[in-house]
Each structure stands twice: as C-alpha cells, then as structure tokens.
Amino acid sequence: MSDRDELLRIEGIRKTFPGVVALDGVDFDLCRGEVHVLLGENGAGKSTLxxxxxxxxRPDAGRVLVDGEEVRIHDAQEAERxxxxxxxxxxxxVPDLSVAENIFLGRQPRRFGMIDRKRTEADAAELLxxxxxxxxxxxxxxELGIARLQMVEIxxxxxxxxxxxxxxxxxxxxxxGEVDxxxxxxxxxxxxxxGIVFITHHLEEIAAIGDRVTVIRDGRSxxxxxAATPRDELVRLMVGRSIDQQYPRERTDAxxxxxxxxxxxxDGVFHDVSFQVRAGEVVGVAGLVGAGRTEVARAVFGADPYDSGTVHVSGARLRRHDVNAAMAAGIGLVPEDRKGQGLVLDASVAENLGLVTLRAATRGGLVDRKAQRAAAARVAERLGVRMAGLGQHVRTLSGGNQQKVVIGKWLLANTKVLILDEPTRGIDVGAKVEIYQLINELTAAGAAVLMISSDLPEVLGMSDRVLVMAQGRMVGELPASAATQDSVMALAVSTPTSNEAATEVEAARGH
Ligand SMILES: Nc1ncnc2c1ncn2[C@@H]1O[C@H](COP(=O)(O)OP(=O)(O)OP(=O)(O)O)[C@@H](O)[C@H]1O
Ligand SMILES: [Mg+2]
Structure with missing residues (x-):
C-alpha cells in the first residue's frame, strides 16, 4: 500500500493510570477505505487506545500521525477538525433532548442566528x-431502547x-438484522x-466486515x-491459548x-406469560429485541409491576413489585443495562461484589468483612477481572470488566433462581467460558437459571430448554434437542395472534 493511502498512524503509544499500565507501546495504522479491527481481551486497552x-x-508517550504529520489531539474539537x-x-x-438535538448537539443549523429547528429535524430525518x-x-x-440508542449514535x-x-x-x-x-x-x-476502526468481541463479524486485524494484549500490540484468519488462530493470539469448548454446558437432572x-x-407490554424453571435447569429465552423478555424478567424480579398473573418461588407466592421480597425469596437478576441498574460506579470492585451478600449478612446481624473480601477476591480471580486491586472504582474498569463484576456479585450471593439478561454482552471469549462454567456450578448446586440472550449460539449451546417470545407473548418452547437456529428464529419472527400462539406452544410442548 502506498503512503498516500495511509490516513493515520500510531507509534509506541503509552498510557498509565494510577496502578495500571493501560497501554504499553502500541503501534497501529489505518488506511483509506479499510476496516481495521482492534481485537483483545477485556481490559487489553482497546477503548483507551x-x-x-x-x-x-492524552498519551504519556508515543506519536500520533494524521496524513503523515504528527498531531496532538487535545480535545474532541481537535479530533473533529x-x-x-x-x-x-x-x-x-443526552436523555432529555430529542433525537435530532442529540445528533447535531452544539452544531445545529442556524438561520438568522437562531437554531433552525425545521432544518435540524429534516437533516436528522435523512440520517435516520x-x-x-x-x-x-x-x-x-x-424513550429509546438500547439498540435504538446505538443507531442514533451511528x-x-x-x-x-x-x-x-x-x-x-x-x-x-x-x-x-440491525448488524446487517x-x-x-x-x-x-x-x-x-x-477509514474505519472497528472493535468487537463477536469474532464471526471480523471476516464479514474487516480487512486487517490488530491484536492487543496487556496494552501491547x-x-x-x-481479517480472514481462522477463528482459532484469532483466539490464540488474543488470549494466548486455545479454547476447546466454547459452550461447556454440563446438564444436571432437573x-x-x-x-x-x-x-x-x-397491559400493552407482555401478555399471559407462563413458564417454569426447575432446580438444576438452564432455561434460555430467545426472541427479537422488543419481544418483551427484559420486561418479563424485571416484573418477575419485582423491579416493575404487572397487572395480573402470579409468580411463585419454591411454591411460595411472591408479592408483586417488591424487589426485597424477591431477593429474600432467592431471586437474583443480572440486568441488561449494567451501568444504569447493576453497579454503583463510584464504589470499589469489592463493595460492588459484596452488595448482595452484604444485605444478606447484615440481616443476620453480623458482617464477616474478611470472609466477604476473600470471596470477592476469588470471584474476581475466576472471572479474570482486570483491575489495579479490589479497591479500584468500578467506573474506571473496562466495559467488559464492569460486566464481570455485575455477574460476580450475583454468583457470590447464593441465589436459588438467577435471571441473566444478556449475560455475556461485551465479554471476551475466554471470560465467557468462565461464566458458563460458573452457571454449571450453580445448577449443579441445585439453582435454577433463566438466561435471556440475543446471542443465539449461546442460547442453543447453554440451555436445557429454550423459550421463545414474540411481541410480548410466549410463542414456543423447545427442548435443547429440538432447538436449532432455524426453529428458534421461525418462532421469534412469528406474529402471535392469541390462538396461533397457543397452538404453537401446544405443538412445542407435545414434542
Ligand atoms: N480512567 C481510568 N482510570 C484507571 N484505570 C483505567 C481508566 N480507564 C481505563 N483504565 C484501565 O485501563 C485498562 C484498559 O481498559 P480499556 O477500557 O482500554 O480496555 P478494553 O480493551 O476496551 O476492554 P473491554 O473489552 O472490556 O471494553 C483496564 O485495566 C482499565 O481498568
Ligand atoms: Mg472497551
């Protein structure tokens, strides 16, 4: 490739945060008309780069060149320039601004010195x-869900x-569909x-969209x-070893x-939803975004109210819209929106990991802080949380490592019924396997796991049974043996009228 094609070059970039060397000499370059993938484990340094x-x-050391000239990118305006x-x-x-205002924040088209709202909206409509x-x-x-927020960002x-x-x-x-x-x-x-720099933990996307891949490990390239490099080779480069079994589900008798x-x-959100999860079972919930899966999970956990129906845990009826009652009964929820609901960002890793156990412990009257810290350290180690120490604030952890803390917190809590909503979103391939193994340990110990996931291979690989939701209704149930990508998707895109839905559920049950 001739020099003329090179847009951007990074040489020997270093960046240190208190207690963490985030980047320790990274080289990278980007050409016109290419998609350059950045690949690395959680905490490897991709976002920092x-x-x-x-x-x-700002880097502590190293150079950034744009069009062959060294630049210092002090702020967002300089980057934009x-x-x-x-x-x-x-x-x-900004949650309280409109979609159009967010798209053109600080750059709204003006007319006679005033913000031209009509044009802002028309231009935004074109981009949308x-x-x-x-x-x-x-x-x-x-008012927008998380997938739509992403499209607005784009x-x-x-x-x-x-x-x-x-x-x-x-x-x-x-x-x-949205990825396509x-x-x-x-x-x-x-x-x-x-020139596009693309970060993803979905390895199958790399060959589909990428041209070249730079692998970062522990802050080094x-x-x-x-991009056509075989998956196994990419994994080996990324985590330094190969992974034999991606979905190590060990079934236990329910x-x-x-x-x-x-x-x-x-009303208007989900309708007549019925299902059971038994001890030792992992039940997957598949469906399109907007099918109502998260809403049902939140209602079961007591985070949101419902209009009719019942929830029983071990035979005891649960009070409606009461998180404390749900937790006391042994239900846990790893929420989809980890930043908003799962974490206290300005508390330490240890504190976040202990949030649930602490509650249980203080109820008994005493808190064994030492034991709690030891347990937190064990979970953090198992999941490979990359951090300066248990005292690091969760806000400064990498995205994937924050997710590990949310999951770790509930794994420590001895829950009987664990609901996982998109548990491995943003988690690297190695840590995913650890999470699956922890799920195995939970079910082996007699817990019940309900796993909502849009990652179909994960649902198929880890579930003993698969429930499918569409438009707020349960439209089917498939045993692991009958669940395939096609059979699940066929149900997920079905439009349930109440009759049809009932027949499909019957058909699936009769299996
Ligand atoms: N503001 C900060 N203060 C302290 N440490 C930080 C800060 N920002 C990042 N780090 C640390 O730098 C390291 C690299 O984090 P980074 O976010 O770049 O990882 P990543 O490769 O994007 O990971 P992920 O796949 O989880 O998003 C991590 O150990 C992280 O905790
Ligand atoms: Mg990141």
Missing part, C-alpha cells in the same frame, strides 16, 4: 433514514462526515474512502493479521420447580 484519537485522553469521529462503548447521548431507524427526530432519547457520527470513523463495540447491543444494516453502511463508507410464572400480564 481509541480515546487517544478522539481527544478524550482532523476528521475523526468516535462512537463510544458507553453512550454519550440512512441508518434505517424509524423513530421521529423529535422523540426524546430517554447517525450522529455519520453527520460529522468523518474521514476516520472509530466504532467501539457498535454491535454489542444490536440484533442480527450497520455493515451495509460501513461498506458504503469504506467505498467512499473512509502483539500481532497484525488479515429437580422441583423453583420458579413458576403463570399468566403474567402487563
């Missing part, structure tokens, strides 16, 4: 159309007409000569390979029903 390019962090746009792993939208998002430019961002980046587009795990919260749409946009941008949900209805 791109923050050097977006002006969010250089034509670098970034979609962060954490959303950067481009990313295939059908929401009104006037909708409040607060529309915002497109509005900048960048030459370099950086995307930090853009597909983590998207469904397969995103890839179409990315390919079009690539044809227009935009350890290799550069073509015991008594621990969780029984009957006729659960929340």
């Amino acid at each position: 791109i923050k050097m390019l977006s002006g969010a962090h 250089l034509g670098i746009a970034t979609i962060y792993q954490e959303f950067n939208l 159309e481009r990313v295939g998002l059908s929401v009104s430019p006037r909708a409040r961002v607060r 529309a915002k980046a497109l509005s900048l007409d960048a030459r370099v587009l950086i995307m930090d795990e853009p597909t983590a919260v998207l469904t397969s 749409r995103l890839f179409t946009i990315v390919r079009r941008l690539r044809e227009d000569g935009v 350890v290799g550069q390979v073509p 015991g008594a029903a621990l969780l029984t949900v009957e006729g659960l209805t929340r």
Whole structure:
C-alpha cells in the first residue's frame, strides 16, 4: 500500500493510570477505505487506545500521525477538525433532548442566528433514514431502547462526515438484522474512502466486515493479521491459548420447580406469560429485541409491576413489585443495562461484589468483612477481572470488566433462581467460558437459571430448554434437542395472534 493511502498512524503509544499500565507501546495504522479491527481481551486497552484519537485522553508517550504529520489531539474539537469521529462503548447521548438535538448537539443549523429547528429535524430525518431507524427526530432519547440508542449514535457520527470513523463495540447491543444494516453502511463508507476502526468481541463479524486485524494484549500490540484468519488462530493470539469448548454446558437432572410464572400480564407490554424453571435447569429465552423478555424478567424480579398473573418461588407466592421480597425469596437478576441498574460506579470492585451478600449478612446481624473480601477476591480471580486491586472504582474498569463484576456479585450471593439478561454482552471469549462454567456450578448446586440472550449460539449451546417470545407473548418452547437456529428464529419472527400462539406452544410442548 502506498503512503498516500495511509490516513493515520500510531507509534509506541503509552498510557498509565494510577496502578495500571493501560497501554504499553502500541503501534497501529489505518488506511483509506479499510476496516481495521482492534481485537483483545477485556481490559487489553482497546477503548483507551481509541480515546487517544478522539481527544478524550492524552498519551504519556508515543506519536500520533494524521496524513503523515504528527498531531496532538487535545480535545474532541481537535479530533473533529482532523476528521475523526468516535462512537463510544458507553453512550454519550443526552436523555432529555430529542433525537435530532442529540445528533447535531452544539452544531445545529442556524438561520438568522437562531437554531433552525425545521432544518435540524429534516437533516436528522435523512440520517435516520440512512441508518434505517424509524423513530421521529423529535422523540426524546430517554424513550429509546438500547439498540435504538446505538443507531442514533451511528447517525450522529455519520453527520460529522468523518474521514476516520472509530466504532467501539457498535454491535454489542444490536440484533442480527440491525448488524446487517450497520455493515451495509460501513461498506458504503469504506467505498467512499473512509477509514474505519472497528472493535468487537463477536469474532464471526471480523471476516464479514474487516480487512486487517490488530491484536492487543496487556496494552501491547502483539500481532497484525488479515481479517480472514481462522477463528482459532484469532483466539490464540488474543488470549494466548486455545479454547476447546466454547459452550461447556454440563446438564444436571432437573429437580422441583423453583420458579413458576403463570399468566403474567402487563397491559400493552407482555401478555399471559407462563413458564417454569426447575432446580438444576438452564432455561434460555430467545426472541427479537422488543419481544418483551427484559420486561418479563424485571416484573418477575419485582423491579416493575404487572397487572395480573402470579409468580411463585419454591411454591411460595411472591408479592408483586417488591424487589426485597424477591431477593429474600432467592431471586437474583443480572440486568441488561449494567451501568444504569447493576453497579454503583463510584464504589470499589469489592463493595460492588459484596452488595448482595452484604444485605444478606447484615440481616443476620453480623458482617464477616474478611470472609466477604476473600470471596470477592476469588470471584474476581475466576472471572479474570482486570483491575489495579479490589479497591479500584468500578467506573474506571473496562466495559467488559464492569460486566464481570455485575455477574460476580450475583454468583457470590447464593441465589436459588438467577435471571441473566444478556449475560455475556461485551465479554471476551475466554471470560465467557468462565461464566458458563460458573452457571454449571450453580445448577449443579441445585439453582435454577433463566438466561435471556440475543446471542443465539449461546442460547442453543447453554440451555436445557429454550423459550421463545414474540411481541410480548410466549410463542414456543423447545427442548435443547429440538432447538436449532432455524426453529428458534421461525418462532421469534412469528406474529402471535392469541390462538396461533397457543397452538404453537401446544405443538412445542407435545414434542
Ligand atoms: N480512567 C481510568 N482510570 C484507571 N484505570 C483505567 C481508566 N480507564 C481505563 N483504565 C484501565 O485501563 C485498562 C484498559 O481498559 P480499556 O477500557 O482500554 O480496555 P478494553 O480493551 O476496551 O476492554 P473491554 O473489552 O472490556 O471494553 C483496564 O485495566 C482499565 O481498568
Ligand atoms: Mg472497551
């Protein structure tokens, strides 16, 4: 490739945070019209590296060159001036502003010195159309679900007409249809000569969208390979060993029903949802985004109310809309929105891991802090939480490591019924296997696990039974032996009228 094609070059970048060397000499380059994938375990330094390019962090040492000239990117404005746009792993939208206002924040078209609202909305509508998002430019961002927020972020980046587009795990919260749409946009941008830095933990996406891959391990670039490199080789480069079994489910004989949900209805959200999870079972819940899975989980956990129906744990009826009662009965929920609901960001890793156990312990009257800390240390070690120490604030952990803490917290809590909502979103391949093994240990010890996941191979690989939801209804139930990508998807896209849905459930049950 001739020098003319090179847009960006990074040489020997170093960055240290208190107690952590985040980047320890990274080299990287980006050409016009290519998708360059950054691959690495949770905490390897991917997000930190791109923050050097977006002006969010400054390097301690090393050089950044744009068009062959050394630059210092002090802030976001400088990055924008250089034509670098970034979609962060954490959303950067203002909840109370409209979609259009968020897209053009600080750059709204003006007319006679005033913000031209009509034009802002028209321009936003055009961008929304481009990313295939059908929401009104006037909708409040607060009202959008997580997948739609991501599409708004993408529309915002497109509005900048960048030459370099950086995307930090853009597909983590998207469904397969949305990923396809995103890839179409990315390919079009690539044809227009935009250079794209793409971060993902979904290895199958790399060959589909990437050209080159740079692998980062412990803050160092350890290799550069073509995107067509076989998966096993990518894994080996990334985690330093190979992984034989991706879904190590060890089935246990199912015991008594621990969780029984009957006729659960929340008007306009979900309708007549019934299912059971027995001791020793992992029950997967598949469905499209918006099918109502998260809403049902939250209602069962008592986080949201419902209008009719019942929830029983080990035969005892649970009070409606009462999280404390649910927790006392032994239900745990690892929420989808980890930052909003799962963590206290300005508390330490140890404190976050102890949040649930502490509650149980103080109820008994005493807190064995030493034992608690030891247990926290064990879980952190098992999951490979990359941190300076148990005292590090969760806010400064990498995205994937924050997720590990949310899960670890509930694994420590001795729950009888654990509900996991998108448990491995943003988790690297090695840590995923650890989480699956912990799920095995839980069910071997007699717990019941309900696992909501949009990662179909994960649902198929780890569940003993698969429930499928569509448009707020349970539309099918398949035993692991009959659940395939096709059979699950066929149910997930079905439009349930109540009769049809009932027949399908019957058909699946009769299996
Ligand atoms: N502001 C900060 N203060 C302290 N440590 C930090 C800060 N930001 C990042 N780190 C640390 O730097 C290391 C690299 O984090 P980074 O977010 O770059 O990882 P990542 O590769 O993006 O991981 P993930 O796949 O989980 O998103 C981690 O150990 C993290 O805890
Ligand atoms: Mg990251």
